[in-house]
Amino acid sequence: MRVLVAMSGGVDSSVAAALCRDQGHEVVGVTLKLWGGESDSGCCSVADVEDARRVADQLDIEHHVFNFGDEFTEWVVDPYVAAHEAGHTPNPCVECNRHIKFDRLLDRADALGFDTVATGHYARIMAAADGAPRVARGLDRAKDQSYVLHMLSPEQLDRVLFPVGDRTKTEIRSIAAGLGLRTAAKPDSQDVCFITKADGRQRFLSERMTLRPGQVVDLQGQPVGEVDSVQLVTIGQRRGLELSGGGERRYVVATDLSRDRVTVGGMKDLMTDVQPIDALEWAGAKVVGRLGAQCNAHGSAQPGFVTHGQLSWEQPQRRVAPGQSIVFYQDELVVGAALAAAEQPNG
Amino acid sequence: MSAYLDHAATTPMRPEALEAMLPALGDLFGNPSGGHRVARRAQRLVDDAREDLADALGAHPGELIFTSGGTEADNLAVHGQREGRRVLCSAVEHHAVLDPVLLAGGEIVPVTEAGLVDLDALAAALDPSVALVSVMLANNEIGTVQPLAAVAELVRRHAPNARLHTDAVNAFSWADVASAASGADLISVSAHKFGGPKGVGALVARRGVQLSPLLVGGGQERERRAGTPNVAGIVAMAAAARVTVESRDQMVATIAARRDRLVDGLLTALPGTVETAVVAGSRAHKVAASGHLCFPGVESEALLFLLDRENISASAASSCASGAIQTSHVLLALGVPPDLAKGAVRLSLGWSTTDAEIDHALAVIPDSVRRLQSHAAQRPMVGARS
Numbered sequence: 001m002r003v004l005v006a007m008s009g010g011v012d013s014s015v016a017a018a019l020c021r022d023q024g025h026e027v028v029g030v031t032l033k034l035w036g037g038e039s040d041s042g043c044c045s046v047a048d049v050e051d052a053r054r055v056a057d058q059l060d061i062e063h064h065v066f067n068f069g070d071e072f073t074e075w076v077v078d079p080y081v082a083a084h085e086a087g088h089t090p091n092p093c094v095e096c097n098r099h100i101k102f103d104r105l106l107d108r109a110d111a112l113g114f115d116t117v118a119t120g121h122y123a124r125i126m127a128a129a130d131g132a133p134r135v136a137r138g139l140d141r142a143k144d145q146s147y148v149l150h151m152l153s154p155e156q157l158d159r160v161l162f163p164v165g166d167r168t169k170t171e172i173r174s175i176a177a178g179l180g181l182r183t184a185a186k187p188d189s190q191d192v193c194f195i196t197k198a199d200g201r202q203r204f205l206s207e208r209m210t211l212r213p214g215q216v217v218d219l220q221g222q223p224v225g226e227v228d229s230v231q232l233v234t235i236g237q238r239r240g241l242e243l244s245g246g247g248e249r250r251y252v253v254a255t256d257l258s259r260d261r262v263t264v265g266g267m268k269d270l271m272t273d274v275q276p277i278d279a280l281e282w283a284g285a286k287v288v289g290r291l292g293a294q295c296n297a298h299g300s301a302q303p304g305f306v307t308h309g310q311l312s313w314e315q316p317q318r319r320v321a322p323g324q325s326i327v328f329y330q331d332e333l334v335v336g337a338a339l340a341a342a343e344q345p346n347g
Numbered sequence: 348m349s350a351y352l353d354h355a356a357t358t359p360m361r362p363e364a365l366e367a368m369l370p371a372l373g374d375l376f377g378n379p380s381g382g383h384r385v386a387r388r389a390q391r392l393v394d395d396a397r398e399d400l401a402d403a404l405g406a407h408p409g410e411l412i413f414t415s416g417g418t419e420a421d422n423l424a425v426h427g428q429r430e431g432r433r434v435l436c437s438a439v440e441h442h443a444v445l446d447p448v449l450l451a452g453g454e455i456v457p458v459t460e461a462g463l464v465d466l467d468a469l470a471a472a473l474d475p476s477v478a479l480v481s482v483m484l485a486n487n488e489i490g491t492v493q494p495l496a497a498v499a500e501l502v503r504r505h506a507p508n509a510r511l512h513t514d515a516v517n518a519f520s521w522a523d524v525a526s527a528a529s530g531a532d533l534i535s536v537s538a539h540k541f542g543g544p545k546g547v548g549a550l551v552a553r554r555g556v557q558l559s560p561l562l563v564g565g566g567q568e569r570e571r572r573a574g575t576p577n578v579a580g581i582v583a584m585a586a587a588a589r590v591t592v593e594s595r596d597q598m599v600a601t602i603a604a605r606r607d608r609l610v611d612g613l614l615t616a617l618p619g620t621v622e623t624a625v626v627a628g629s630r631a632h633k634v635a636a637s638g639h640l641c642f643p644g645v646e647s648e649a650l651l652f653l654l655d656r657e658n659i660s661a662s663a664a665s666s667c668a669s670g671a672i673q674t675s676h677v678l679l680a681l682g683v684p685p686d687l688a689k690g691a692v693r694l695s696l697g698w699s700t701t702d703a704e705i706d707h708a709l710a711v712i713p714d715s716v717r718r719l720q721s722h723a724a725q726r727p728m729v730g731a732r733s
Contacts, residue, residue: 064655066648067672111649111722 088323354697405525427559490637499530
């Protein structure tokens with residue numbers, strides 16, 4: 001097969017390229033230039049492109065750079081800012097996979113005559129009971145990335161490879177070291193690739209939107225503090241609230257951007273039996289039985305049922321911030337996904 | 348079969364240049380600044396080269412400053428402009444001019460649809476407060492040759508205190524710079540664009556033109572550019588300049604014919620293709636080697652990938668350090684619609700371009716373009732997704 005490997009300059013995609021090559025495929029590596037200037041130290045920096053290029057040299061495969069910067073801004077960065085403006089929690093990695101890696105890049109690969117696109121994601125592709133391929137959890141549960149790949153359709157999965165998904169991170173690093181790849185000991189990438197640790201989310205957003213201060217109130221509506229940027233506050237957040245007084249730990253249990261207000265309460269107030277959802281989509285047939293629901297990229301699935309447009313938990317769980325992806329699993333397979341919806345007032 | 352069509356990025360060394368530089372890397376290794384016989388031999392090489400290159404540029408030997416290349420020459424020409432004095436350049440300058448001009452708080456003069464500096468806009472912008480005007484001789488992307496004599500006349504008339512700089516880096520192979528840039532006070536050239544090695548270039552600064560050095564610390568080049576000179580590179584640059592000047596007329600005729608065959612062949616094979624900066628069908632205002640086309644419904648990144656696989660080396664706009672292709676400021680300055688600019692490909696010929704290379708390009712490019720166009724037609728762009 002002709003395989004186009006998306007090489008970020010990290011160890012996982014380096015090894016993905018090596019594994020594809022060793023399986024006898026005709027391999028070309030490509031690094032996506034998505035963000036950042038020439039000297040930027042964040043994602044797709046010159047240093048990362050150089051790492052990818054040098055790994056490709058070591059593996060004796062061709063390497064190219066595709067500039068999808070405009071699309072990344074349009075489909076990932078702008079929606080990230082818009083979500084904050086609407087008081088929602090964005091899913092930039094999900095959107096990047098949906099629009100950039102498995103749409104734009106897959107289409108480019110098609111145009112250039114490649115059979116498949118491989119990435120360094122820790123996920124697997126497995127056949128469901130209906131015979132169609134589904135995204136499945138990576139073998140290494142601690143590194144599993146199926147959550148951010150949940151949207152891939154059977155048609156996309158037919159043209160995608162995840163060569164590292166059935167190995168552990170330890171194995172991947174050891175393969176890289178064995179091949180003498182310069183990325184073997186490179187640290188794992190940060191969470192949101194276009195936001196550097198040095199500047200942070202607040203600085204990034206403040207250059208693109210007007211951050212407003214907000215009032216923090218308790219469940220009775222009594223003011224207990226203030227926040228600098230109400231749009232940055234997320235349900236479930238505990239730190240950075242500058243609350244007066246001591247007492248039990250308090251968490252954000254609701255945000256209301258129409259009044260620039262944040263409500264805090266105890267852990268028991270954060271918990272709920274029922275999580276409202278929207279944008280529900282099933283990978284195959286609708287699942288009426290028990291499933292696992294995972295509410296963030298690094299979490300684990302908790303049992304529940306999807307009924308009447310909402311998620312009913314078996315055991316109370318923390319409320320999920322509106323806009324956050326919730327991915328449904330049965331065993332190892334992704335069976336569907338939804339977005340956390342806002343609770344109706346007084347609901 | 349292969350075709351190297353990226354001579355505007357760099358062109359192979361002339362054998363004469365390679366031969367000329369080897370002794371300076373061997374026996375004639377001396378540092379020209381010394382006082383002994385080993386130094387004197389190296390100094391003589393540099394002196395001879397300086398005279399030859401000055402001759403090729405219509406300058407006096409003392410007006411020539413050897414640099415590390417075109418970018419340094421451009422930067423040196425623009426460097427040191429004092430506050431409160433105005434600096435102008437055209438909108439299609441190379442970044443080696445554009446960026447230092449913008450850093451100096453400079454102003455950009457627009458160009459016409461044909462890629463030529465808008466002389467009315469230039470005249471309107473000129474006044475006695477202007478200290479420097481920079482207008483390139485031939486554009487590196489689209490090959491247009493600027494009306495430098497007319498620019499010089501306007502500058503003398505309306506901005507009597509201004510120096511005129513011209514970036515002749517992409518012109519030297521194809522234009523008689525000595526005559527075309529005779530009205531300029533400052534002229535930049537780069538060896539590797541005309542068959543010399545990379546890492547060496549020169550700036551002509553006419554007598555009386557004050558420069559503010561970028562490099563200090565040794566007093567070389569009459570205190571205008573410190574550092575031990577790149578003797579081998581300078582010798583090779585002069586050799587390349589000599590052979591270029593000797594062969595230029597004949598080379599221009601031959602290469603222009605090959606360029607016309609390539610560009611006309613592609614325009615015929617691929618209806619809808621737009622030749623950049625061509626108004627009313629004439630490409631007479633472009634250097635002989637320059638072909639620049641925009642293919643609608645094509646992304647140049649994808650096309651260049653396919654061409655590379657067929658051993659055709661070409662380029663789009665300027666590439667950044669990571670190798671990613673960025674939309675060209677030159678095409679945008681010309682008013683090329685951004686969608687069309689995305690399908691831009693520069694096919695630049697050089698002294699070594701053969702008919703066989705043109706044949707190969709004509710055999711491969713149309714199919715590659717059609718393939719991408721039909722793929723794009725089958726599926727709307729990502730932006731149109733539901």
